[in-house]
Amino acid sequence: MKREITALENRTFDAVIIGAGIYGTLVAWRLAKAGYQVAIVEKGDFCAATSANSLKILHGGLRYLQHLDFKRMRESIKSRREIMSFAPHLVMPLPCLVPTIGRGMRSRLIMKSAFLANDLIGRDRNLGLAREKQLPPGRIMGRAEIKKIMPDLSRREITGGAVWYDGLAVNTERIALEYLLTACDYGAAAANYIRVDRIVTKDGGVTGITATDLLAGTPLAIRADRVINCAGPWFAELLRASGLPAPRVRWAKAVNLVVRKQISDTCAVGLESRAGDRDMDAVVKRGGRLYFFVPWKGLMMIGTTYHRFEQAPDRVRATREDLLTILEEANSLYPSLRLEYGDICFFHCGLVPMADKQEDEPGTVQLAKHPLVIDHADTGGPAGLVSLCGIKYTTAPTIAGKVLRLLGGEKSPPAARKTAGISRPPSPGRPVSLAxxxxxxxxxxxxxxxxxxxxxxxxxxxxxxxxxxxxxxxxxxxxxxxxxxxxxxxxxxxxxxxxxxxxxxxxxxxxxxxxxxxxxxxxxxxxxxxxxxxxxxxxxxxxxxxx
Missing domain, CATH: 1.10.8.870 (Alpha-glycerophosphate oxidase, cap domain)
Structure with missing residues (x-):
């Protein structure tokens, strides 16, 4: 994968993709594999913004049972399986544990019923996966077993635990990069540090983009029959800069911590926070929002907090107060952690879209539940322009598939396509002799x-x-x-x-x-x-x- 600006300027592409997070790279891979001539550009480095900032759980949508949203569950399960199949070296099975409590929505009976439904809906969750990557069915454990995992869990009403399995992305950035590298193996052209200044239109359709090479400080133009706007929190801003109508999207700042202590080194733990869950759309209401404590690289990730963010996307930052808020909540939920500020070794901070019907009560945040996939021709805009606004890292494969269908499906038969690896450059040196x-x-x-x-x-x-x-x-x-x-x-x-x-x-x-x-x-x-x-x-x- 080479940064060749002249290759971007000297041809007309079937599609140019703006933004190289997980959504942009997956769209590039899907289109290039389907026979499209693809260019993809990113104003910073690849996967350097929202896609790099998450708890790294590839989830199968168990939480969507409270909405009875079986379609979203299926999309999550299939997308998780696709990522695990594509990059098995970067994803591992992750047991997730929540304590069971009393006879309500967190009871052993309710969680067992939820697992039965989840395992039925996700019966093909392991299709094509190697044995060591397969996800076992959910199960219920007794109080004695959960006390072995969490010996300092002190609430008397706890009756046991509920365990289900998701995927843990060891490195979310390299997953996106692997999709991009494979897209380039199929013939895509890519470049980072290219800021798109305007989507160019003519006679009711798109003709490409104008941009600036931020490394050279020079302008460039890329011609394309279609433009796929995957610019994340900047997607609406880019539409407005191009003189095009843009949807109103409000954003929440999401923050996670990485700390040097762990509750468990074998499973993620979800503990119910004191703050109530503001999910107004849930058919089945639950209590407080879950904080997850996720083992990763011998450390532990904790999150997530959400706060409304009204500034320009480039100004998003995690503050000391943001980090202290999570620290205080974590110590409240599991006091024996005794986390101090010096225990924090890293943090994640990014923007996620809020729901359209957002309460105006100060401090409340309800996240969007469905991604935006806008074919602008359907709303009176230019033909050939598609904008995406994703909500979950996991479901990027599903959305990329929708984009491919919007563009008309596969362009050339599989036998006529390039195969991965054909653009392999010469070897840099002597044969491999590593241990x-x-x-x-x-x-x-x-x-x-x-x-x-x-x-x-x-x-x-x-x-x-x-x-x-x-x-x-x-x-x-x-x-x-x-x-x-x-x-x-x-x-x-x-x-x-x-x-x-x-x-x-x-x-x-x-x-x-x-x-x-x-x-x-x-x-x-x-x-x-x-x-x-x-x-x-x-x-x-x-x-x-x-x-």
Whole structure:
């Protein structure tokens, strides 16, 4: 995958996709695989905004039972299965546990009934998955068993626990990147750091986009018969900048924590918060909103809080107060955690759409339950323009399929399409000679691309040099990110290619070593290296960083 701007300007595409989060990359993959000539551009780095900020649970829609929304459940189950099948090295089964209480909606009987319905609706949830990736049916456990998992659970009314299984995305950014890389294997053209300035229309239809290359500071134009607007929280803003009608969407700021302590290292735990659940559309009402405590990389994610956000999307930030709010709630729900501010090593902050019929009561947030898929020709807008506003990472495959159908389905028969891997560039160096254990570790991160990464590591003595041991990163991996995954900044490598910094800062020494490798590849001077290190450290504000 190369950042070739002339390739974007010198042809007319079947479709240009704006935005390379999980929705944009999945649409690119789906269309390219179906025979479309596709371009995809992103104003920042790939999967650097909303799609990178979540609890990383690929859920099957069990919660939708309270709405009796079986269609959404089916969409979630099928989408989860598709992601787990596409990137099995990046997703693992995750047991999820909630305590059962009394005889109400959290009782053993009600949860057992819910699991029976969930397992019936999701009877094909494991179709095509390897045995080690398959999700067992839900089950009910007794009080003694849940006390083994959560020995400090003190509420007397707890009767046991309910366990179901979802998928845990080990690295959400690399899942999106893998869809993008595979789209490029099928012939798509991609570029990051391209800001779309305007969707261009003529005679009632779209003709492409005008944009700015933020790295070169130069304008460019991309011609296309269709434009797919997957710009996330910026999608309506872009429509208005293009002189086109835009729906009114209100946003909520979503925040999660990553901390150094765990309730359990084997399962996610959902505990009911003191704040009531404001879901006005639920057929079956429940009590408080659930906070989830999710084991991940030897750490624990906690979330999620939602607060109305009225500013421009570029201004969204997590504040110290946001982090303290979650910390206080977590300590209230499970006091023996005794979390302190210094236990926080990372956080996620992004925007999610709120429901149209939102109460104006201060402090209340009800999230949207259905994604927007707008064919603008149906509402008097230009033909060939489709806008998306997703609500869940998990359901991106379903929405990408809808976009393909809107565009008319598959364009060429499977036998006539390019197959993945045909655009493979020459080998960078000597044959792979890494230890089996190291190759296995690379496979866990890169899947079938691990052999290619290993070639870069083995290309020279410097490629084998360790930049960090825990988590592990070698210089050859960084060169691979630059040459074949379009890493342009230190943050691209640390936060989105390697996963080195997505659970806390690796420290200034490590950042400087990585910056030295990038400087040799990208001709950075000392000032640029210092600026890159400072930018990565700024991502952890307002946390206290290690030296």
């Amino acid at each position: 089996a254990e190291r190759l296995a570790a690379l496979h866990d991160r890169y899947g079938h691309r691990a052999v290619r990464v290993a070639e870069y590591i083995g290309a020279s003595r410097d490629g084998e040099r360790w930049l960090c041991r825990q988590p592990d990163l070698q210089a050859g991996e960084v060169v691979y990110f630059i040459r074949e995954e379009m890493a342009e900044t230190l943050a691209d490598v640390v936060l989105r290619r390697s996963g080195l910094g997505d659970a806390g800062s690796p420290g200034r020494d490590v950042l400087q070593r990585i910056a030295e490798v990038m400087a040799a590849e990208l001709s950075w001077d000392t000032t640029r290296k210092e600026r890159e290190v400072a930018a990565v450290e700024g991502r952890y504000y307002p946390l206290v960083l290690p030296g």
